[in-house]
């Protein structure tokens with residue numbers, strides 16, 4: 001049977017991708033950001049998954065305002081890096097896992113979460129920046145990502161967006177789906193986006209270190225409480241784009257201590273935690289949890 005063994009949480013700031021692509025990672029501004037991922041790159045090598053289930057958000061790149069799926073699962077064999085206005089990032093094509101993705105779609109929809117099925121999608125910085133941070137640079141011609149990826153897109157761009165609680169419950173359904181797949185696969189689930197940031201309006205530039213760190217504490221040790229944070233708190237405390245953090249609750253809800261909405265099992269082990277400001281307009285947060 002397939003099994004989720006670990007979850008990874010990370011911000012997806014597009015300028016981080018640009019810093020990597022333009023060879024700026026050792027500049028004074030960027031050095032501390034990348035230092036926070038040194039452990040993580042080695043951890044991913046030492047604990048190489050067979051598949052990454054990557055929860056991310058599209059930024060009106062693949063889905064315009066013409067069509068806005070709340071939850072969309074990628075069932076394709078591959079995904080091209082998107083052109084977000086200055087050409088696609090020079091990173092490898094993302095290989096999918098259509099058999100596992102189709103199984104998860106079937107199971108999760110049967111568990112009453114309505115998913116949009118996506119057979120063709122370009123993936124933007126929301127997906128490629130977390131991969132770059134965790135895997136290190138990759139040559140688009142000769143390199144590859146370490147394993148297949150199932151992209152799972154969440155609408156956090158246009159209201160109405162799903163609640164943290166709904167995301168948390170969905171994570172549990174995803175774990176059930178993975179565990180009913182009849183092949184021994186080591187699966188990691190990643191929750192990406194956040195932390196505090198607001199990119200527009202009078203509060204543009206908002207960063208809230210205290211709230212971000214309290215959210216990290218709660219996500220790790222009291223995820224049921226984190227799942228009950230209302231939208232208004234994210235927006236007030238973490239800025240309009242801080243709402244991306246609801247995606248982290250999908251990954252947290254998929255960990256094995258969570259059963260029927262409660263934390264009843266052995267708590268996961270915290271392998272790594274990192275927080276840094278500044279990175280472009282966003283606070284960078286990152287954590288790795290392993291099931292025990």
Ligand code: DHB
Pocket residue numbers: 012013014015059193194197199241279280281282
């Ligand atoms: C920035 C952060 C984001 O999450 C995003 O999608 C775009 C820009 C930023 O910090 O600049």
Ligand code: FE
Pocket residue numbers: 012059126193194241244
């Ligand atoms: Fe974003």
